[in-house]
Amino acid sequence: MAILEICRVGDPILRQKAEPVVKVSQKIKDLLADMAATMYAAPGVGLAAPQVGVSKRIIVVDVGEGLLELVNPVIVSQSESATATEGCLSVPGVVGDVTRAYEVVVRGLDKKGRQVEIAATDFLARALQHEIDHLDGILFIDKAKNIREVTEEEERE
Numbered sequence: 476m477a478i479l480e481i482c483r484v485g486d487p488i489l490r491q492k493a494e495p496v497v498k499v500s501q502k503i504k505d506l507l508a509d510m511a512a513t514m515y516a517a518p519g520v521g522l523a524a525p526q527v528g529v530s531k532r533i534i535v536v537d538v539g540e541g542l543l544e545l546v547n548p549v550i551v552s553q554s555e556s557a558t559a560t561e562g563c564l565s566v567p568g569v570v571g572d573v574t575r576a577y578e579v580v581v582r583g584l585d586k587k588g589r590q591v592e593i594a595a596t597d598f599l600a601r602a603l604q605h606e607i608d609h610l611d612g613i614l615f616i617d618k619a620k621n622i623r624e625v626t627e628e629e630e631r632e
């Protein structure tokens with residue numbers, strides 16, 4: 476496993492639409508492991524492959540309920556909405572208030588290439604939506620209100 480360098484806002488890869496993964500190969504499994512290690516080291520609660528310079532549809536999330544590794548994640552349903560504070564490892568130093576669905580169902584492949592479906596609420600739902608946005612070149616600052624500076628301790632994601 477390796478700790479990867481995290482791309483920052485201004486890097487064009489963060490604005491590209493990431494490519495779907497055709498096969499969950501050993502290379503993809505290795506990338507998932509490196510992304511998880513990078514997320515934990517940051518520390519953060521989620522990371523998308525474009526943030527480590529790979530324009531593929533892969534995310535990792537851990538909001539304290541265990542590691543989720545998803546390939547080609549898609550939101551298949553969502554309901555209600557809630558506003559909460561977010562930050563991003565690629566946009567250090569600021570947070571903002573983002574309105575997102577409170578509940579989502581996300582479908583994708585796990586690291587063994589099996590189809591999985593995850594029903595999430597609240598902070599986990601928020602983290603999944605934030606990371607999936609990264610796959611479409613969207614950053615939380617595009618959606619946030621009241622963007623403000625924070626101390627390093629307050630940063631997350």
Ligand code: NI
Binds near residue numbers: 562563564565606609
């Ligand atoms: Ni982010």
